Amino acid sequence: MTSSYIALGLEGSANKLAIGLIRHVICRGHKDDVTVLANIRHTYITPPGEGFLPRLTAAHHREHVISLIQQALSQADIDHTDIDVICYTKGPGMGAPLISVAVVARTLSLLWKKPLVGVNHCVGHIEMGREITGAQNPVVLYVSGGNTQVIAYSEQRYRIFGETLDIAIGNCLDRFARILRLSNDPSPGYNIEQMAKRGTKLVDLPYVVKGMDVSFSGLLSFIETAAVNKLASGECTPEDLCFSLQETAFAMLVECTERAMAHVDSSEVLIVGGVGCNERLQEMMGIMAKERGGKVFATDERFCIDNGIMIAQAGLLEWRQGSTTPLEDSGCTQRFRTDQVLVSWRD
Template sequence: MSSAKTIIALGLEGSANKLGVGIVKHTYPSGIPAAELSPTYEELANIRDTYNPPAGHGFQPRDVAHHHRTLILPLLRKAFAAANLTPADIDCICFTKGPGMGAPLQSVALVARTLSQLWNKPLVGTNHCVGHIEMGRAITGAQNPVVLYVSGGNTQVIAYSQQTYRIFGETLDIAIGNCLDRFARVLRLPNDPSPGYNIEQYAKRGSKFIPLPYTVKGMDVSFSGILSFIENLAKSQPDKYSPEDLCYSLQENMFAMLVEITERAMAHIGSKEVLVVGGVGCNERLQEMMGIMAEERSGKVFATDMRYCIDNGIMIAQAGVLAFARGQTTPMDDTWITQRFRTDQVHVEWRD
């Protein structure tokens, strides 16, 4: 009897201030083509490093790119050591093609191209957003959920249909993670481990709800006006509004907006599952509010912890290897990166 078929993928993620290297293995029963069966997923390595500027400052693309160039080789060595593998064991190299910040994306794509030529391994350009979704599905076991994707650069409500992840609603201006990050700068909160995490800790100590603009337009949301409003309160009336109450009110207001549009998407497609992915998806209060809504609909919320919701290399390996198993690779002359790679531009061939 022939042995089971395995595919091992290396994933490189560097679309923002997180640099991640991950290795995953998919195992398929013998005699059945990989394209016809869902694989057994195994995590072999998940190594990450974060560029954190000083408190009160954001990060510049050139500084993030320098961070990635400096640390990519040490992280690669750590990942291979953790997996107890050599480059010869890898079947494909997956990298983030977009969306994200230009300079960091370019620095990691250059490494992927170089490794591909040195090791003679095929490349798979991967959509960052689809990586989050497929990582969430693999870890939680969610079957056909409405996906709330919330991060520093993206805010989308997504559902799957006909081999495409369809966007039901999204932010009309800045992402929710960007809003939280920018308000953290106003309060001069540390960037370590992340501005959003530190806002969450402040919010847990808040008790007074401060009315803020609530901007839902159909299935879309807007956060820029909320940010301007609360920034003005923090700067003009610091004695009246505590940082804890401001953080509490900001979270409650914006999360309620997200719950509203997610619930409408669930009603539209008849789903009872919600999968929360992306860096802001780690927020316990967001998970709690989403859970209350889902329970009222006799549904369930699926979420992951910081190992997987924050940008990482294995999510890129996971989405990439699913495409690779169906024969998808990226030719060298098509390995350019794009900051505007939308979720609904991906052919999700690995789903029915």
């Protein structure tokens, strides 16, 4: 017996507005056949040296969301009547952008008479990563602009083994990019990565690991001062500072991830989130995993960077278990923790 379901996913927790359509074909006794029907994204890009404000980011999302949904439906060659469930990012994220997209999801749910599912952004990353890479039960390193967590699954929860005590790794990279006035196109972190490839001198920076947790605020403050003093004196180049920042911060993440692998006796690491696209982070994690007889799983920018497909994937898995989000509870939660979600679709 075969069943087929289609989910629409809407993501807008930060500066990326993304719409995704995914189909699950379920055959009894076989693995689900998962097909990406559409994966559309539009990024709000600010001038060099500037971050993105919640109010202006929300305005960007409101301006583009309808056209992106229409584009996704056209690309998938389906009608809204073919959709079984509408999924949206409930949190975590920036309040105004989250709300602007949630309003659209609620409106479509009422207009098209479709059930609604609010999705945890972090769980969306994990489920999309598991689906694309085929990782079975990995330790997950979730690294993005707003989140840094080391996670492992146990008893229908994604348990947080360690996390940042202050700012996320992506936020650290973005803020340093502003100091150097690097372009925000396609992203500050990507441009730091390209500069780091040309760096040759490793500048000594604070390395802050506290148990299973990491801290980046002191590292950022230190390197901001170094950017002024060392660049002015000619001791190093901007490329050297980008190289040093990556090497130091990523080493911290690798250390905590390795301890989590040892604790749960896992040989797999899955890297998700926007910073997970970084080739040097993947390389460093790969060296560590190989020494332990393990393997690293990662995705490319289509699924690593915030996308609507990951929201559709996690939402559809939840909906298939009979869970929906009532309209009266269809708001947003800026601090929606990964371990708050009941992962009912896993054993």
